Amino acid sequence: MVQVIGAPFDLCGLRLGSRLGPDALRLAGLVPALEALEISVLDRGNCRSDLSGKITEPEVRCDGLRNFDRLVDCADDLRRMVGECLDESAVPVVLGGDHSLAMAGISAALERMPEDLAVLWIDAHADVNTPGTSQTGNVHGMPLAALWGLPSGTSGLAHEQWEQLLHSIGRNALSPNRTCWYGLRDLDPAEQKRVRASAVTMHEIDRVGVEQSISRLIQWVEASGAKGLWVSFDVDVLDPILAPGTGTAVRGGLTYREGHLLAELLHEQLQASEVKMVGLDVVETNPLFDRNNETAKVAVEWIASLFGKTILG
Numbered sequence: 001m002v003q004v005i006g007a008p009f010d011l012c013g014l015r016l017g018s019r020l021g022p023d024a025l026r027l028a029g030l031v032p033a034l035e036a037l038e039i040s041v042l043d044r045g046n047c048r049s050d051l052s053g054k055i056t057e058p059e060v061r062c063d064g065l066r067n068f069d070r071l072v073d074c075a076d077d078l079r080r081m082v083g084e085c086l087d088e089s090a091v092p093v094v095l096g097g098d099h100s101l102a103m104a105g106i107s108a109a110l111e112r113m114p115e116d117l118a119v120l121w122i123d124a125h126a127d128v129n130t131p132g133t134s135q136t137g138n139v140h141g142m143p144l145a146a147l148w149g150l151p152s153g154t155s156g157l158a159h160e161q162w163e164q165l166l167h168s169i170g171r172n173a174l175s176p177n178r179t180c181w182y183g184l185r186d187l188d189p190a191e192q193k194r195v196r197a198s199a200v201t202m203h204e205i206d207r208v209g210v211e212q213s214i215s216r217l218i219q220w221v222e223a224s225g226a227k228g229l230w231v232s233f234d235v236d237v238l239d240p241i242l243a244p245g246t247g248t249a250v251r252g253g254l255t256y257r258e259g260h261l262l263a264e265l266l267h268e269q270l271q272a273s274e275v276k277m278v279g280l281d282v283v284e285t286n287p288l289f290d291r292n293n294e295t296a297k298v299a300v301e302w303i304a305s306l307f308g309k310t311i312l313g
């Protein structure tokens, strides 16, 4: 059973508009696509999200972490909804929204399986900055650093807010040895040092292909002893020619065929593995940058492949 949860929040991203992502994915046919696979789907609607206060432009400057209070409010509600879903033994599919909200779902999963969770971050970006190393102050580039419980690396308001954020995530930190990435191609210098052996970059995909590179990561997750895998999928991992509807586009991403092969192989290999997928985020879909909802459509097709859709059925 799958439960869909929308997180229409975009105040910690680079460009506003991904608040429209959940409905773009719904209107692209997410629920029927899963039901066609004979999966029972419940759409729980959206989590609470305060976008009031006439925020129509990203703040250019701020003292601390951008729109912090609104993030915490939204993340708390999303954590509760994902937690209820996990307690009902369903697989949560969280529709973003910017990538900062991945902290909420993953921390709910960590609370329930603190010894057994690994995370696969499928993204052009590593998202492992701290307030001290971020060049933008956008929390959507920091969720893994927060889940790891890294120190803020700064002082003042941003430090205090970071401490509050770590507290809200709870005491179960995600281990860096249980975190892996796929499709990376745009990292800050501080991030390059943090990702190391468990990252598949576009360079590796060019050299060895999707099949060998994803097999290596799944073997790595199995060797880590993890029993559950949270998949966090940022649509910007796809090439912007194919998926232009995102505020964080980076050229040189996965092609349509590579993206689908990745989803199909993940499904196939997890079916054969002791490691099971416990939850999924699909984030950073921004219809304001899209053409004809193509990005949401390709994301829905990707999700269907991840849940087992094949050409021959």
Ligand SMILES: [Mn+2]
Residues within 6 Å of the ligand: 123, 124, 125, 234, 236, 237, 248, 284
């Ligand atoms: Mn990204």
